[in-house]
Amino acid sequence: MSILVLGTVALDTVKTPFGVRKNILGGSAVHFAMSARFFSRVNLVAIVGEDFPEKHTEFFKKKQIVLTSLIRSRGSTFHWEGEYQGDLNTALTHKTELGVLSAFAPQVHHSQRKIEYIFLANVDPDIQKKLLENMHAPKFVGLDSMNYWIKHKRASLLRLLKEVDIYVANDAEAREISGESNLLKAARYIRKIGPDMVLIKKGEHGVLFYCDKFLFSLPAYPTDKVIDPTGAGDTFAGAFMGYLSKVKSINERSLKRAIMYGTILASFNVEGFGTERTASLSPNEIAKRLKHFERIIRPN
């Protein structure tokens, strides 16, 4: 089983009530990969600058991430600086330096073009579209985006939505793209204009999954140990897509299971800065927490 993810590799500076970390490894594709790797062979399509530390490349290799389509280019690695206050629900962005990302033209190595499970993490929808055109046999394509693209590249995003199987959005994005404040209405709207499935992530409030055949609502894993929520959504998507690429079957049972794993992996991600917690995670810890979670949500 293999999965391909297009997204960012970043050097993040993050401040939360629990401390500050400077230039730590981050980015959507990284958080996705750190989670998906428990289920599938992860192929990274991304770009880094000359300043990208060799130790991070070694770290990827150690985690069995396939780097064939990771471009190293002249310039600086994408840099994000942000802060979380109070209950850590909202990120305050202090700085975004695109660096090499501003001229990113993803190249998928021919050996990777037959990969069937594809996730387009948050980058310019035109770049996401180009990546998709590179692929020979997409079977299940997931798409993430963000408010910036919804606002500034709406037409591109709407076109792309018709070509993917699932749109993975957070609640604010689902509301923004649909113009509906009620999430069920938002999900229905998105389904109507595009993908067969819509997955709305509500942070600490869990997720809502919508498709024609069934609805699925799942709370988050209750935790009081939120250190740094950066990348929780991508970590969710990584386990969700990774699990589906492992079982190679898309049905109510597998989708719900994938959402359960997404929830569990995301709950680990927030327990440490950057990839600290997901990088050191063991399959045994995942299995144990999943079991605990199953009891917490069991209605009988």
Add this chain to the structure above:
Amino acid sequence: MSILVLGTVALDTVKTPFGVRKNILGGSAVHFAMSARFFSRVNLVAIVGEDFPEKHTEFFKKKQIVLTSLIRSRGSTFHWEGEYQGDLNTALTHKTELGVLSAFAPQVHHSQRKIEYIFLANVDPDIQKKLLENMHAPKFVGLDSMNYWIKHKRASLLRLLKEVDIYVANDAEAREISGESNLLKAARYIRKIGPDMVLIKKGEHGVLFYCDKFLFSLPAYPTDKVIDPTGAGDTFAGAFMGYLSKVKSINERSLKRAIMYGTILASFNVEGFGTERTASLSPNEIAKRLKHFERIIRPN
């Protein structure tokens, strides 16, 4: 099976994006009763004024609510005027006229003093305490309160919390009383200072139940038909307590089932102004929605 509820009977004026209703039947004890009646014989302990329309008394009787301890007193019935805007998540209070409620001394008829299941809906904690002292054999006591009492009668409320079995709070109240923004920490704090069980209602995000033996997290029933959320919390409590008084057994299974029913009844309550929807509800509709909900939350 019988249950006794202490709370308010009100004449509410409510404005939502779907319209305005003037002086409609409302109040915590009313919403509780309209929901608990599906499971148990509801005994109302409350006060109304001379202006309380006879048709409402007739309505209670028709719904088999026991009115033996409903006082009719000189003065005006408690009146609340509020408005919901946008996504209807927060009530804007325009007016609160206590009327007869300001001199309310609850009287429980001797025939009702042996009732074992008791719910103290939101009124002054000193009044809640007096009611409890009237009861001869409390077996399971639930308590609701609100930010006003947490702020202005904290000592009374804290004393009372030690005498009840479950504290039913919304997220804002749980945060206020505990000083913790994380709801799991808030629940643990409340458990430590008082009741064996804590139930935190998160509105459209469902509920979190906490006790020493288990945690239970349940999303809300996903609905896009929110007309008027007034009384949703009391409606939840009504089904929750009503169900427990029906099965006369407090364990993981019955508590989870009670929370499921609370969720379902609350989802009906918001679909109409005041008691419109819960008053006309049939057991068959409840059973049908419960079945649908079970599929929506089923993780496999």
